[in-house]
Amino acid sequence: xxxxxxxxLLYMLLSLWMIVTATFFFMRIAPGNPFASEKKLPPExxxxxxxxxxxxxxxxxxxxxxLVRIVNWDFGPSFKYKSQTVxxxxxxxxxxxxxxxxxxxxxxxAVGVLLGIIAALKHNRWxxxxxxxxxxxxxxxPSFIMASFLQYFLAIKMGIFPVARWESFMHSVLPAVALASxxxxxxxxxxxxxxxxxxxxxxxxxxxxxGLSRGVIxxxxxxxxxxxxxxxxxxxxxxxxxxxxxxxxxIFGIPGLGAHFVTSINNRDYTVIMGVTVFYSILLLVSILLxxxxxxxxxxxxxxxxxxKGE
Amino acid sequence: MNKRLSIFFxxxxxxxxxxxxxSGGGDNAEDGKKGGDDDKKSDVPQELRxxxxxxxxxxxxxxxxxxxxxTVLRQILEGLTRIGKDGKPENAMAExxxxxxxxxxxxxKIRDAKWSNGDAVTANDFVYAWKWALxxxxxxxxxxxxxxxxxxxxxxxxxxxxxxxxxKAVDDKTLxxxxxxxxxxxxxxxxxxxxxPVNSKVAEANPEWATDAGExxxxxxxxxLTEWSHSDKIVLEKSETYWDAETVKLDSIEMIMINDPNxxxxxxxNGELDWAGAPTGALxxxxxxALKDDGRLTTQPIAGIYNYKFNTTxxxxxxxxxxxxxxxxxxxxxxxxxxxxxxxxxxxxIVPPTMFEENEKGYFPDNDVEKAKEFLQKGLxxxxxxxxxxxxxxxxxYNTSEAHQKIAQAIQDMWKQNLGVxxxxxxxxxxxxxxxxxxxxYQVGRLGWLGxxxxxxxxxxxxxxxxxxxxxxxxxxxxxxxxxxxxxxxADAEARQQLLKDAEAIFMEDMPVAPIYxxxxxxxxxxxxxxxxxxxxxxxxxxxxxxx
Numbered sequence: 025x026x027x028x029x030x031x032x033l034l035y036m037l038l039s040l041w042m043i044v045t046a047t048f049f050f051m052r053i054a055p056g057n058p059f060a061s062e063k064k065l066p067p068e069x070x071x072x073x074x075x076x077x078x079x080x081x082x083x084x085x086x087x088x089x090x091l092v093r094i095v096n097w098d099f100g101p102s103f104k105y106k107s108q109t110v111x112x113x114x115x116x117x118x119x120x121x122x123x124x125x126x127x128x129x130x131x132x133x134a135v136g137v138l139l140g141i142i143a144a145l146k147h148n149r150w151x152x153x154x155x156x157x158x159x160x161x162x163x164x165x166p167s168f169i170m171a172s173f174l175q176y177f178l179a180i181k182m183g184i185f186p187v188a189r190w191e192s193f194m195h196s197v198l199p200a201v202a203l204a205s206x207x208x209x210x211x212x213x214x215x216x217x218x219x220x221x222x223x224x225x226x227x228x229x230x231x232x233x234x235g236l237s238r239g240v241i242x243x244x245x246x247x248x249x250x251x252x253x254x255x256x257x258x259x260x261x262x263x264x265x266x267x268x269x270x271x272x273x274x275i276f277g278i279p280g281l282g283a284h285f286v287t288s289i290n291n292r293d294y295t296v297i298m299g300v301t302v303f304y305s306i307l308l309l310v311s312i313l314l315x316x317x318x319x320x321x322x323x324x325x326x327x328x329x330x331x332x333k334g335e
Numbered sequence: 336m337n338k339r340l341s342i343f344f345x346x347x348x349x350x351x352x353x354x355x356x357x358s359g360g361g362d363n364a365e366d367g368k369k370g371g372d373d374d375k376k377s378d379v380p381q382e383l384r385x386x387x388x389x390x391x392x393x394x395x396x397x398x399x400x401x402x403x404x405x406t407v408l409r410q411i412l413e414g415l416t417r418i419g420k421d422g423k424p425e426n427a428m429a430e431x432x433x434x435x436x437x438x439x440x441x442x443x444k445i446r447d448a449k450w451s452n453g454d455a456v457t458a459n460d461f462v463y464a465w466k467w468a469l470x471x472x473x474x475x476x477x478x479x480x481x482x483x484x485x486x487x488x489x490x491x492x493x494x495x496x497x498x499x500x501x502x503k504a505v506d507d508k509t510l511x512x513x514x515x516x517x518x519x520x521x522x523x524x525x526x527x528x529x530x531x532p533v534n535s536k537v538a539e540a541n542p543e544w545a546t547d548a549g550e551x552x553x554x555x556x557x558x559x560l561t562e563w564s565h566s567d568k569i570v571l572e573k574s575e576t577y578w579d580a581e582t583v584k585l586d587s588i589e590m591i592m593i594n595d596p597n598x599x600x601x602x603x604x605n606g607e608l609d610w611a612g613a614p615t616g617a618l619x620x621x622x623x624x625a626l627k628d629d630g631r632l633t634t635q636p637i638a639g640i641y642n643y644k645f646n647t648t649x650x651x652x653x654x655x656x657x658x659x660x661x662x663x664x665x666x667x668x669x670x671x672x673x674x675x676x677x678x679x680x681x682x683x684x685i686v687p688p689t690m691f692e693e694n695e696k697g698y699f700p701d702n703d704v705e706k707a708k709e710f711l712q713k714g715l716x717x718x719x720x721x722x723x724x725x726x727x728x729x730x731x732x733y734n735t736s737e738a739h740q741k742i743a744q745a746i747q748d749m750w751k752q753n754l755g756v757x758x759x760x761x762x763x764x765x766x767x768x769x770x771x772x773x774x775x776x777y778q779v780g781r782l783g784w785l786g787x788x789x790x791x792x793x794x795x796x797x798x799x800x801x802x803x804x805x806x807x808x809x810x811x812x813x814x815x816x817x818x819x820x821x822x823x824x825x826a827d828a829e830a831r832q833q834l835l836k837d838a839e840a841i842f843m844e845d846m847p848v849a850p851i852y853x854x855x856x857x858x859x860x861x862x863x864x865x866x867x868x869x870x871x872x873x874x875x876x877x878x879x880x881x882x883x
């Protein structure tokens with residue numbers, strides 16, 4: 025296990041270096057610069073700014089400086105937000121995105137699994153159809169449409185929740201639900217189909233014939249096995265929710281990190297682009313590793329140390 | 336179906352609330368009260384809630400370079416002058432202004448005013464702030480706004496010393512400013528944010544004074560900065576140390592940062608905001624007509640223009656008749672009525688009517704297709720083409736945005752219909768687009784311009800030199816340059832205005848730019864809210880605002 029994790033960490037470092045390098049060079053060859061605006065700066069001022077941010081140095085010097093900065097976990101000043109460093113942006117924005125993401129993942133998994141189980145147990149009856157109609161809707165309605173829909177009905181028409189912002193728990197409900205709707209639907213379908221598969225297995229029939237109660241069969245023998253695909257999906261889900269929340273964050277005016285992920289690119293705010301990319305990359309690499317480890321714990325057939333999954 | 340959906344959603348909500356509560360939203364739970372209170376805020380009279388769209392990039396007046404920062408700064412810091420309710424500059428920190436006969440030396444008497452920490456506002460606070468911005472080491476992008484002052488440009492570009500800059504504290508209460516040229520709009524400029532003072536004692540002791548709210552952020556304006564939660568909100572409270580505190584009625588202003596027009600309007604409709612739309616926010620275009628029909632929309636023209644620039648260095652736009660043909664063949668009113676819907680004014684001139692009133696009509700009629708065809712024929716002949724079908728397709732460039740795209744498509748169609756010219760559309764991301772325009776890698780491209788100060792010069796001087804930073808048309812005219820140069824030394828306001836008007840006439844005769852429309856600000860505001868002052872430049876001031 026330790027050997028496996030060590031090896032994975034090494035690969036992670038290598039991936040990270042490749043991501044950093046690729047981002048650095050793609051960013052530099054992209055046309056435009058951080059100081060471009062409709063009102064053009066006098067050339068002397070622009071030259072001054074370039075010197076201040078080290079943009080007048082040759083690329084290899086900039087690249088090397090950047091690597092050193094990452095190792096020291098200091099991403100430098102933001103070009104656009106002069107009152108904050110990139111570390112400030114991450115430290116302030118990420119906890120918000122994380123909390124929202126976790127709330128959404130919790131809703132997606134809890135509701136999704138519940139719907140999936142109900143659908144499987146009531147296979148081809150009305151609860152199954154209802155759950156699957158909901159799932160199809162969840163998958164096909166984009167999260168930003170869902171967001172506007174929730175805002176309109178639950179905030180404006182019914183007045184239960186505030187329209188937007190990040191102030192209290194009530195403020196977090198609508199964005200979390202909007203963010204959770206698609207993965208929740210996906211998890212419900214996933215759970216349902218894998219439950220049905222498990223329920224058709226011989227050992228379930230054996231358990232039934234031994235006279236075990238339905239509840240015991242469901243909890244002890246079915247759910248655990250049926251959840252494996254859901255766990256597999258957790259890696260990309262975490263990734264998707266943490267990096268993909270920018271639309272929801274924008275609609276609900278949430279001061280998360282997602283917005284910086286997008287606006288920094290439009291602003292050519294090099295340090296923010298790099299800082300946020302490195303930060304998210306680490307986060308994603310770690311979440312993928314965690315999912316792989318969780319995989320091994322849930323299904324003992326998968327031997328992590330052997331290096332091959334699902335023999 | 337609907338019933339089933341609504342049952343599901345109520346189920347889902349109850350569930351998610353329960354589940355999310357278990358998931359550890361503890362941090363937020365204590366704030367839970369506030370959400371409920373919001374709805375009742377109308378009972379609490381003097382608390383204004385507005386949207387400022389984004390995080391202000393900097394609240395250091397020397398570093399600020401954008402409208403959002405300017406909006407916040409204008410409420411918390413006060414310059415020598417302030418643009419009054421009537422749109423004219425009035426004395427603010429300056430109690431009295433004396434102008435020399437040659438109009439190049441201004442002597443300001445600073446009034447007895449205090450910073451929020453009790454320090455007196457002195458002439459030195461202005462000298463410090465202006466020289467700080469001009470110091471090349473501080474990388475102030477807007478330092479060029481101070482170039483009207485003697486020696487400022489040289490100091491900022493490293494060719495002169497900061498000591499030689501023509502701004503001096505004669506004593507604590509007297510500030511003397513020497514200008515390069517007589518600048519009739521200088522008292523407008525002293526209200527602009529780059530000219531705001533900074534508490535020199537605090538700033539010298541702590542270079543990071545402007546990065547957060549707190550005791551370092553001292554203010555001399557109508558409001559204090561009491562909270563700055565980055566990317567989320569800014570809270571201002573009435574300043575008791577402000578010299579004109581009696582006039583200020585609002586107790587607090589909450590400025591939130593929502594970057595989505597639909598959300599902004601929804602929050603307004605839900606009573607969570609007292610103002611939605613320009614100048615600090617935006618309204619969704621789709622909602623404009625409905626708001627207008629309800630009589631809720633307020634529209635105000637501002638000093639800004641939306642242009643199509645021609646690259647006059649390439650065929651066919653190196654020909655003035657072709658440029659005129661393209662400019663005449665646009666139906667501006669149709670674009671405004673069908674696409675923009677914000678009651679903008681069709682532009683047939685380059686200086687906004689807020690500065691030259693007669694420009695409401697402009698230099699030629701809108702949508703003059705007959706004239707356009709004549710110009711086209713003449714131009715084609717001059718270029719050696721028989722008719723429009725021989726003319727190679729023209730490329731129309733714009734940057735990514737739904738509105739720009741719709742306008743470009745409409746104009747593409749008008750040019751095709753009216754002139755029989757093939758037009759290709761070329762869309763690019765903002766930064767890439769600016770690069771194209773700046774390197775003259777385009778034929779026709781859109782660009783907007785919003786005035787920084789209330790003077791026609793601001794809309795003309797960018798076309799002075801072909802290689803000037805904001806010209807990007809390749810156009811240059813000796814006559815135009817001469818008129819601008821004359822206006823710079825003309826001390827008589829009326830004569831100067833006429834010189835600028837003549838310069839504009841030359842510009843419109845050569846037509847390096849096809850003006851499309853003059854901007855307007857559109858907004859909705861809470862019923863009881865009065866006296867929020869939006870200037871002709873689109874700057875908002877809450878000094879006089881109050882709820883009735």
